[in-house]
Structure formats: structure tokens, C-alpha cells
Amino acid sequence: MTGLASLVSYPALLMAGVSPVYANVTNTAALILNGIGSGVSSSRELHGHWKEMFKILLLVFVGGIIGSFLLLSVPSKVFESIVPFFIAIAGIMILWPEKSNAYPTNSTGFDPKHFHNFARNKFKLVLGGLSLILIGIYGGYFGAAAGVIMLAVLSRTSSEPFPVYNAIRNVAMLAANFAATVIYAFKSHIVWVLVLPLALGFLCGGYIGPKIVRLLPIRLLKIIIGILALILAGILFVQTYNI
Template sequence: MTGLASLVSYPALLYFGGLPPVAANVVNKASLTFNSLGSFFSSLRELRGHWKELFKVMIVIFFGGITGAILLTKLPASSFTHVVPFFIAFGGIMILIPTKKPLNGNTEGALNFNPAAGGNRRTWVKSLIMIILTFAIGAYSGYFGAASGILLLVLLTRTSNNEYAVSNAIRNVAMGASNIVATIYYALYAHVDWSLVVPLGIGFFIGGYIGPKIVRVVPATFLKILTGILALILAYTQFVAAYHINLF
């Protein structure tokens, strides 16, 4: 529904699973694959007519996810500790700002990288920027992932005329590309605690299947406000944890 699953499951793995940060992140990414799978089966109605758009987003997210997964095995997960609160806050603020029209005038969906349609340098530049941003989100997702779903949802909702439920469905399924490639890489080059992946994955699958059905009937404005508020609250908690500064 909101793209905030990791901000609940990741701390749970740290505090209740007793895992160190990198191991918890690996288990979380592997489990999230089931979330995307559940969302896929539940979102077939929203994805109908948007398969080409979904494929484009997934391809870029896939290669971004590879980059992020490699970085995770080379750098400590704590590298992002101090910037994560700002990523989350940015996503929360952007989802709360009303969307008047796509940033690139796109009426066919996000990542409409088709220069022939526009035929000018401006179209190329805007499409390239969107691809770079999507790749960066995929890399961030493969590396750490907190609020990556919100960031992709913001990009999708602000660069196309798709309904919120459609953008949310594309986001949910596309993020699976990053999770799958990261899981494969971790399985080959890192240790994955599958005993924790299985129960968490089952919960994610159920939640991923139910979420789109709720989005289908709940007003988009309410969901955006809820997502934005929750993101800002979680951004604050992450800020306190990272900087040990309590503003209230």
C-alpha cells in the first residue's frame, strides 16, 4: 500500500531476529521478493495495458539492483545510516505535494524513452534523467532499500498520467526485479539465513496480495496523505537513531 514494508521488517530483524545490519538487510531483501510476487498476482487488473511500461521500469531497476547488491558486499550497510532519514523525508514530502501533470508531459507512462515521439533534445534529456533516477532507486534498493518503494512511487506518479493504483502496482512489481537480483547475488556471495526468509516471505506474500486490493477501493488522496505522514514520522525516528538528536 505505502512502500514502507522495509522500515518495519528491517528493525524487526535487528531486534527480534538478532541479526547484524548486513545480515538483516540480506534476509529482508530476499523476503521482499515474495511481496512483489503477491502484488503481481493481485494487481493483474491494474497492470493490464501497462506491461510494456512495467518491463521498461523493471529492466532499469534490475541493473540498478545489481549495482546496489555489489556495493552492499563491498561497503558496510552503516554507510547509508546518516542519509536514509533524508531519503525518507524527501519521499514523504514529494508524495504529499499534489500532482498537476507529468513532469515531461508523458501520457503513455513513465520511462517512455521514445525519442521519435518527441524528436528533440529536450525529450532525450528528460527521458535520460528519468532512466538515471530509476537506476539510482534500483541501486539504493539493492544496497539498503529503506523508502526505495516510496521514491519509485513518487517518480511514477509524477511522470505519467496513470491512476495511483496503476503506479502503485507497477512500483510493487518492479521493485521485485531489484529484490530478485539482489537475492541471487547474496546467495552466491553472502550468507542468507533462509530459516528467517521463509516465515517473513510468507507474511510478505500475504501482505503483498492484500495491499493492492485495499488500494483499489481506498481513495488515492487518502493513501497519499497516509503514506506521506508515515514516511515523515519514520524519517524522524531514523534521524534520531542516526544522529542521536531528539527534537521533541
């Protein structure tokens, strides 16, 4: 529903005695089932949007490969210091009202709406592509709230309604998690005995989540997601900077 599943699963792995890095890679491996469950459950929303989804999935996949290598070579503290700011910005983006696209046409026949939409769409294309690669890097490297950060980006770059781009986001994150898991399987240590119960839970949650999204008011969902993201950003800020 919200892209915040790791906020429960990652601390659970830490409580089970798994070290932070191994908990991260184990959680990433289990999250693959979340994307599979969401993809199966979201066939209605994804119908007619497969081309767009695969483009996003490819960009996130490339980012996921980069992020997984970064996790194995760069100290996590370097990245964790800016994570709270990423999540806070994502929360604000989701809560911020979207502007109307209405533009009047003047008497000369020039339609500023068409001109504005052309420039805006080109900008969105470039910015959105770069943002999705960065989200893939973040997902492969750290992962906490990567889904909600992607949701914030898609809320500003996608012309589709919330249930559609939320479904695309769920499946696209599968690419980053899969890419990272393949690399972690060879370069790190995945606690496979803990992957199974997590993966089963993610599969169920991924399948049920899109069905709940269909029933709840979209604005209410966005408010809940935005507020949770801001709370998470505050908690991570306190933890990171020892305030």
C-alpha cells in the same frame, strides 16, 4: 499498499538476533514474494501496461545489482547518512499537489501545451530513468522505504493513475530484490530459516495490498504514505545522527 513493509520486517529480524547486514539481505530475499503477490493481485491495473512495467523493471534490476555489490564493499554508514533525506524528499513529493497540465492555445496557432509537454516528457524520460536506477541501487544496498521512494518518483514521472503506477512499483521492486538476492546467496549469508515465514507474510500482504488500494480514496492514501515517510525520515535522522 505503501512500500513501507521493511519498516516492520527489518526490525523484527534484528529483534530475532540477526546482525544488521544479514537482516538486510534476509529481508531482501523474503521481499521477492511481496512482488509476486502484488503482481498476481494487480493484473487488472497492469493490463495494457506490461511494456512500461518491464522497462522500469529492467532499470531497477540493473540498479539492484550495483547496490548489492555496494553493500558488500562499502560501509553501510556511508549510505545511511543520506537515507533520511531521501525518504523526507519522497514524502514531500507525494504530499505536494500535482500541477494542472492546462495551457491555452493562442491565436497564431501555436499550442504551448504541445511544446511544453514535448519538452517535459523528454526531461521526465531521462530523469525518470536515472532515478529508477538509483532506486534500484538503494533497494539492493539498504532497502528501507525503497518502495515509497519509487512511488514518489513515479507520482511525478508517470502519466498513469495512482493504482496503476503503484502496481508497477510493487512488481518493479521485485527486480531489485531478486538481483540482490542472487548475489547475496553467493557473497553473503541469508538466514533461509527466517526467509520462509517472512516470505509467506509478504506474499499475503502483497496480494491483499492492491485490493485495499482499489477501495480507499487516492488522496487519503497519498497523505498517509507521505506522513509515514516523513515520520520515518525523522526517526532515521535521529538514529543516524544520535540526536
